[in-house]
Structure formats: C-alpha cells, structure tokens
Amino acid sequence: MKIIAYIYTDPLLDASPGEINWEWDVERVYEDLGKRSQLVKLLTDCQTEPPDYLIMRHLSELGDNVEEVSDRLNQLEAMGVRVIATEQAYNSGTDHLRADLLKLLQEIQLQQRSNRIRQGHARNRLDAAPPPGKAPYGYRRGKEKYIIDRTTAPVVKDFFEHFLLYGSLRGSVRYLGKKYGKKISVTTGKRWLTNPVYRGDTAYHNGEIISDTHIAVISRDEAAQIDRLLRRNSRLPSRTASAPRSLAGLVVCQQCQSHMTVTRVTQRHQDQEYLYLRPINCPQHPKCRAIAYQEILERTIAKVCCDLPLAVAGINFPQLNTVKNSLKEAIATQQEILQKLPNLVETGILDPETAKLRAYKLHTEISALQAKLATLPPVNLLSVAQAVSIPQFWLDLSEAERRFYFREFISQIAIIRQNQDWDLQVIFIF
Template sequence: MGVCGYLYTPAYAPWPEEELAWLKAHGANPLWHDWGSRAYLEELLQEVARGSVQQVLLVRLADLGDQVEEVYGRLLQIQQAGIRLSLVSADGLQTPSTPSDWIPLLAEIPHHLQSRRLRQRQAQSRLAGKPPPGPPPFGYRREGGRYVPDCRQAPIVQDFFQHFLRYGSLRQAVRFIAEKHHKHISVATGRNWLLNPVYRGDLAYADGTVLRDTHPALLSRTEAAQIDRWLKRNQGIPRRSASASRALAGLVHCRTCGGLLRIVQTTPGKGKQNGSSYLYLRCQACRYSLRYAEVLQEVIRQVCEQLPHRAQNLDWQALDRTRQQLQAQIQANSERLRQLEALQQSGLMDEPSLAQRCYQLRAETARLAQKLEQLPPAKLTQTIQTLSIPPFWQDLSESERRTYLREFLRGVEVDSTGAVRLLFAFDP
C-alpha cells in the first residue's frame, strides 16, 4: 500500500480543503478522511497491523483520537509496527526521528485536543444560531442562550441611532448620548455600533457568516438601509465636513484647482451696524469667495431641472429584474429550509448534516437579503419626482437638504465667477 494519509475533521467543522491538498501533494494514496466518526481510523490501524503500510502521513498527531490516552496508544501501535510517521503542513514534510523531535510534538497533543473540543462547542452553538462567546454588546444581555435587549442600555443605543438618522452626523450623535444619557463613547465605537449586525437582529461570527433574525433588533431594516446609505455617501467626504450641518458641506470643489471649498461664517464688526451673519464658500488656493446662499439656490435649481433626466441613466428594468431574482432566491431558500425540517422529523437525515445544511442556507439567505437591501429603494422614482419641485426644497431644513443632496450628488464644481456644475451619482 505504501504511503497512506489520514485526516480527522469534527462533525461541525468546515470541509478541510487545504489540509487534504497537503496530504495529496505528498503522495498520500490512499487518503482516509473521517468527518465526525472514526470508521477510517480503524481501517488504517488494521492495515498497520497487517504490515501493508510503509509510511503514515498526518496533519497533527491529535487526529489519532479524542483523548490523550487514545492518541498515545495508537501512536505507539504505529511505531511498534516499524512504520515511519510524518506530519505535513504548508511548510512541507516533517519526519521526527530523535527524542528531541518528538518532545514538542507530544506536548502539543493536549492543547490540540482542548482546542478541538472548544471549536466544536462553538460550532454547535453557531449552527444552532446562538451568540458567539464573549460579553454581549452594549444594549443587550444574555438570556436563555440568546441576546435580549437590556432595559437600561437599549434606549441609549436607540437614541444614538435616531439622532444619526435625523442629522446624519456621527460626532453629533456621540455628543448627544453623552449629554442626554452621560454615556461617553469614542467616535470609532459609534461607527462600530452603526455597522454591527447585532443591532439589526443578526449575528456575525468569526468566519464571516451572518445569520439574520436571531434575536430582537434595536434597528429596523429600513433604518439600517438608510444608515448604510449615509455611511456610503460619506465615504468620499472629509470627516469634519461629513458631520457638518450645512447642506453643501464637503460637496463643493473648485473647478480650477480641484480643492474643497470651506464654509466660512462672517459677522459684522463692532463699528458696523448689527445685522445677521453671512456664509461664504471660500477657496483657499484660488483666493475667492462665493455667497453660500446663492450657490445653494443655484444647486437646488439645477437639481430640479436636471435630476429627472440624469436619473434615466439608471437601468430601471435591470434593477427590477435583479430585485425579483434576489427575492425569488430568498423564497427558494426558505422553502428548502422547510423541506429540511420535514426530513429531520422523518429521520431521513442525520442531525449534524442537517444542522450544517440549514446553517449554509441561512447564511446564503442573509447574503442575498443584504444584496437586496443595497439596491436603490423601490420608491426612488417617486422621490426623484418630488425633488424636482422647487417649493419642496424651501420647506426643508439644512440637514434635510444635505440628506437629499448627498443621496443624488457625487459633487458640485464651481469657479470664481459662481458658475455651478453638478456631478450626479447616476453619471458614468
């Protein structure tokens, strides 16, 4: 039989493609792979007893059993048969021959077994949709193997989300909960709250998998989609401008030098008559200033005039087809999950395989749902028609204007004469 390889994988672990490739690359033939059972290990030991094996390839010594005594006993059986044993890894082949070679390998066995048991327990919890190990995130507590909202902390998180949804400013939301609830967090922590799937009722695991609707959410799906749009359109805007309350903050660039125009506020001096302050857009490099109100009115005028035509660059039929395809795939996965539940009740499918398949379907459904939520809103055409009405803009606050402008504009170009050119998000 020559060189044979053996690999053990716990029942709830993912398929070990890389480790199998290592064994095949070093000539393992046959290659026995046990997944959750020890059937092939017994066959390997029988071949060892017959003397038909010259070399055994393993990835780790701990694959030979579930207890330290089992591993030591089977290892001794292979050595007493005079069979060479080698370990394979990404670095190559290691064949211990002297006691100094064996000492560190034998010392690692208890650690590997404990690590395997820990990973298996975590995998079982993951397949059952239970939270990962560690303390619960702020706003939740553990109860009955799942997250439930904490009555004292959850209102703080919800107020943070509502303030961000209203004004679109992360720094202002952080200051708001510090003033109202005396809860002091960093801006980085606030950003993690906005991105953390747990507040949307989902669980995210270390392998990148997300399971949806595993516990009560503190943020609705509609609100979560709006937050994702806020964060996406703020990516190309400086942080201070993204948090500014003015509608044109971070959007206006100089057509000549390409620099970002700053918003500057001036007030009358002591020797002048009292009056209201003025806002200017100032280009530091080209040394010119434009009245903020005039530029804003020109931007609104062009949005009302050009937005319906520029929106035609979107392939609405293709978006509808994509939305329908994603919805159909989600529905098909839901039907498959119901069929798997029927198989479990009939006993036609073993529990580990059933749990693994359900987990895969739920993870795939979560990915499809995320793609669906990232598509433009279905009522986007109605919103565009509303934004084409000039009186609509006059009744909005600066924060509300900023919301709509950043939704549809990539930027605004101006020059020293005050000429305005809009760059729409729909443009190629």
C-alpha cells in the first residue's frame, strides 16, 4: 500500500508547519511554499504510478479557488487515489453524499475569500503600510504611511511631555482637558503612551512591529523613559501615581506590613495644616502611630543622598554594557542583511516576493531587539546618581518634581519602628 502526503503553505499567512505526524506510514511528502510546483509534480507522478492514498490537512490546499480544488480532486479520484483531509474529516473512499461535498466546497470558498482579504493585509505589511482602520489621533493616513496631523499632533506631544515631567497618567489626562478641552479617558491616555505609532513604528494585529515607518511624535529615549515610568507606576497602590505628595504610595510600615497614606490635619480657625503618614490597614492593637510627613521626607532625602551612590556602584556595569553591545551588534547584523537583499534580487538569487518576506522578518526582529535594548537602565545612571545625591537638589524641587525622581529610583520606603523611636530603610529599584 503506497501512501503519499501533500502540504501547501501560503508564506503570507502561515509559517511552514515543519514535521507533521500523519500517523500513517507515508512514503513521500510533496511540499509547496507559495507556489504549487510540487502539486503539479504530484499529479504527474500519479499518472504514471498512482498511490493508494493521498493525505493532506485541508482540501483547500489543492488550489486558490473552488474550481481548482474541485478539478484536482476529480483528477485524483479518477486515477483511483483515495484523498483524505485529516482536518476536515474528508475521505473519498467513504460514501459521501453529493450534498456533503457541496457543503464542504462552500466552506472552502468562504475560507478562501477570507484568505484573499488576509493576503491583501499581509502584502500591506510587507510594504510597511498602515493597517486598516482610522489613524491614531495626531496622525492622518497617507498613501503609504501615517502622516503627522499638524493641528492635533501638538496636543499629543504636550500630553507626552506632561507625563514625562510629572509621571502621572491621570494628571496628564486632566491637563489635556483643561488646556485643550480634549477629554479622553485614563484608558485612552495609557493607550496613547504605549502606542507604537507615536514612536514612529507600525504595529499589526499579529503583534509584530516594524520600526521607523513614519515620523514619530516622541523620541526613542522619551519612549524608553515612558515605559520605565509605566512599569514603576504599576508597582504602586491604585491612584497614588497622581497623588500630590512625593512619598504617596512608597511608604510601608514594616511592623504591620500596611501601606501608609498621607493625611492632612488642620485646626479650627487656623490656616496652617499638618501632614502625617499613617498605616491604612493596621491590624495591631494599639495601632501603629502616625508619623509626621516632613520628618519622613527629610530622612528619606538623607538616606537617598547617602545610599544611592553605593547602590548604583553595586550594579555590574561591565556586564550591562556587554548585554547592550550584544544587542547593538545583533541589530547591526540584521541591518547588514537588509542592505544585501536588493543585490540578491538583482542577481536572481531571490525573487522580489521572497525578498519582501525576508525584509519584513528582519524588520520585526530588529524592532524586537530595539525593544529589549530600551528596557535596560540608561547608560548615564552613575552620573545621574551623583547629581541627585546632593541634598540641595531635592530641596529645590517641587513636590511633583520630587515625586517623579523618588519613583525613578525608589521601590519602597520601609518604616522600622523601635519602641517609641523609628528609622527607615530605602529600597531602590535596581
């Protein structure tokens, strides 16, 4: 008994399936990628020495339309070849009603229509064209790429700059509504901050990203800092990212393991207010007492000035530089391959469509490497740590600015209680 198999893969839509376990003793596998030259050979071989069975995944692999599928299926069955489609429960050796086959062909027709639409989108991806749909706010659709909308892009740019300055998503959303009358939700604001389009990249529904396809609203350095701010804010308790006080969300009572909130106390008929940090959910009896906000702030600044340079000095910068250099070399290698593709097309080694597929894959790999590079700490961390280790630096800042810098370096501030006295431990992010 002779059994053969056939595999067709459209490179625009799917990756090659690799080794397939047919659960049959297959003598030969004919495999096509893009064109059906092996299918033509299969039909020719069947005329001289027809096999007993032909196994495939879907009948739709026999052609690009229902007419081709039906014609080749009839050819095979006329030669006495039993066709089995493993993923469609089709076996020509069984008694199929004509209505069942017609229904199957109708399904194939619908699937192929869907595939043609997907192929159109895939070709757009190969040309780095924008995906279908409305352009993000701040852009408009051009013929082949997104184009800056000069009336709305400044609004988006101002939103990003406000977030970079204060590190508060909700605050930036409120700022946008107050200054421009542009009301957006916090969810929309976060979507803007993470949208690759504003970074000059094009993202597709399959999660793949191609870098540098159009003019960006923010630079790569700004995008990397936004990502760091978002990761930092995600570790904080809800709504503390936009709190007006710089220590909000950072302080934890080590004794009761409760986060501490800023409370404001005033006296009747007096304008002066007093700020305290007290545990939110303290299970102790009696409860852990509140501590004056200003005292914790002053000790935090002193700790940062003393301990931050030591913490940064403990980072293995040579190893970090090795990782960065490795990523940069990988990016450079991929870019060199990209530059060679036109010559390979000219010499006939690659056809234009294959070259486009290869270029698309290289672009997405470069984008992934750039994303990894952006997550690493900035190179100038040592010099920044030295600059912010001066007490006067912190005292000259506003609370909002101080909040930004605290959260750039600090993961948590733990209050260590010692009878009636207390001390604190500053835990840095790195």
